[in-house]
């Protein structure tokens with residue numbers, strides 16, 4: 357594991373000396389981030405909020421995900437969240453005090469020794485169609501090519517529009533946007549050329565990532581969750597740390613203040629469903645929970661990979677606590693399993709579809 361300081365521009369509010377790595381000190385804290393534009397943007401936003409709330413300074417360190425991290429520590433942390441794993445190793449080793457993840461990229465089971473201390477208020481949960489010429493799912497011509505690397509998006513696209521051609525694509529947000537015909541490549545890929553001219557009619561991406569990067573102008577349609585149920589945790593962030601960091605002190609108070617209870621309940625239900633289904637991170641499963649009045653409503657869809665079958669069910673709970681939310685997720689998973697979810701899809705699919713999809 358290696359960390360690399362990001363230089364003076366990575367230093368936050370600056371009241372007090374720069375903190376040393378691993379010391380969630382009285383004076384400051386160290387925040388780990390992956391290197392992609394989306395990771396840096398969302399990490400900076402959260403770090404600024406924590407600094408403002410706590411009065412502490414912070415420093416960003418870039419945690420490299422290549423190389424040495426593919427050995428021992430990864431297997432201890434579980435294979436699913438390989439891209440979160442490097443940050444987690446850094447947290448456990450004291451290389452940073454806080455790490456910010458896209459919640460949907462985290463495995464559904466929390467590793468020992470780390471806690472999710474805050475789930476900030478969720479932003480737009482929907483998937484977004486970014487098409488040439490302002491086209492929408494309804495107006496794309498028959499045979500149009502739509503790029504996605506996600507089996508969940510592919511299956512739901514096929515279910516909605518069997519006449520489209522789904523193309524498997526990879527890469528970070530800027531790279532994928534650049535695949536759309538006539539689209540100027542977005543300058544968010546850290547200067548890494550994507551090597552493609554626009555060759556597709558459309559791509560599907562998470563609205564949240566586009567919004568956080570200020571790229572929402574590329575969206576031609578926000579896909580209704582009735583058509584495209586988002587990934588569990590989509591649009592949410594997880595602020596992770598060692599338990600003692602969240603237990604006491606100025607940073608603990610700031611973490612608690614950043615936590616949004618309704619978001620916490622929703623993502624808890626979605627992740628509990630995923631855990632009970634024993635589904636891998638690229639399984640074709642959509643899940644979305646919302647607090648509606650005094651109820652938590654969870655919807656989930658398990659798709660066959662070819663999109664010919666989508667099993668979609670919902671469950672409601674009235675116990676608005678974390679354990680109540682877990683129960684809603686688990687019960688809906690049981691219901692889906694009882695109706696043949698495991699036969700419908702290869703739930704354990706655990707291909708890391710998105711090395712820098714972040």
Ligand SMILES: NCc1[nH]cc(CCC(=O)O)c1CC(=O)O
Nearest residue numbers: 458561562564565590591592713
């Ligand atoms: N798997 C990559 C990833 N992880 C989080 C986001 C977007 C932001 C979010 O959903 O919180 C993305 C990009 C995408 O799916 O388009």
